[in-house]
Amino acid sequence: MTLTGQNLTGAEIIFKVSRGGRVFMAKRVGDGISVTDATNGVFKVGPFAAAIKPGAYQYSIRIVLAGGQRSYVRGTWIILPEP
Secondary structure (H helix, E strand, C coil): CECCCCCCCCCEEEEEEEECCEEEEEEEECEEEEEEEHHHCEEEECCCCCCCCCEEEEEEEEEECCCCCEEEEEEEEEECCCC
C-alpha cells in the first residue's frame, strides 16, 4: 500500500480485523506490517496466517506519522471457506 506524498519514517501503522466490536487480529510495524519504502510512503501488510472463520469482517488501518498527522483506511474483508 502507498500513502502518497507521505514519509513513513517513524510512523506507527496498525492493521485490525474485527466484527461486532471484537478484534480478531491486530498487526503493527515489525509484527506483520513492513515499511518497504518509508520515504515514498510504501508499506506492506502480511503475509501472515490467521485462524479466522469465514465471513464478513471489518478492517482498519491507522497510520500516525512522526509529526502526529493521522490517516485512516476502513473497509470490509470477506474471508472465504477453504475449497
